[in-house]
Amino acid sequence: MRNSRKLAWVVGCALLACVVAFAGSAGAQSPQQTVVLTFASPVSLPTVTLPAGTYTFELGGPHLDTVTILGEHNRYIARTRVLPAKRSNPGPAAAMFREASATMAPRIANLYFAGSVEGVEFVYPKSLDVRTAEAESPRPVGTSGSR
Numbered sequence: 001m002r003n004s005r006k007l008a009w010v011v012g013c014a015l016l017a018c019v020v021a022f023a024g025s026a027g028a029q030s031p032q033q034t035v036v037l038t039f040a041s042p043v044s045l046p047t048v049t050l051p052a053g054t055y056t057f058e059l060g061g062p063h064l065d066t067v068t069i070l071g072e073h074n075r076y077i078a079r080t081r082v083l084p085a086k087r088s089n090p091g092p093a094a095a096m097f098r099e100a101s102a103t104m105a106p107r108i109a110n111l112y113f114a115g116s117v118e119g120v121e122f123v124y125p126k127s128l129d130v131r132t133a134e135a136e137s138p139r140p141v142g143t144s145g146s147r
Helices: 001-028 125-137
Strands: 035-040 051-059 064-072 076-091 094-098 108-114 114-124 139-145
Touching: 035 108, 051 108
Parallel strands: none
Antiparallel strands: 035 051, 051 064, 064 076, 076 114, 094 108, 094 139, 108 114
């Protein structure tokens, strides 16, 4: 009887170890990437215009096609759809902007992660693209550290 309890305990521990290992490897397939950027003036995203300030952009977890934007004290601000993007060389965390018009805040076109060529492109409604197409020209704007 004692040997069967010991065997059951060993088998139970082995099963638990397999479950933990599987859960860890599944989570490792989509690591969260985080970028912290500070803007000196308002900027625009597809779902919100952000006033000047410091913001955290998070990509990862179960939603690889969205970026979550957090404000001061990790306060949720918005979530917006993105597509994968690449730059030619790894560099610091950076945002690329498109000028919307003289009366609108610059739109963030792309966001890149520190030390990587990987990034995301924000998906804007086509109606906004039609109104501002003649004024757009991509340009890099200051970079900030990532976390």
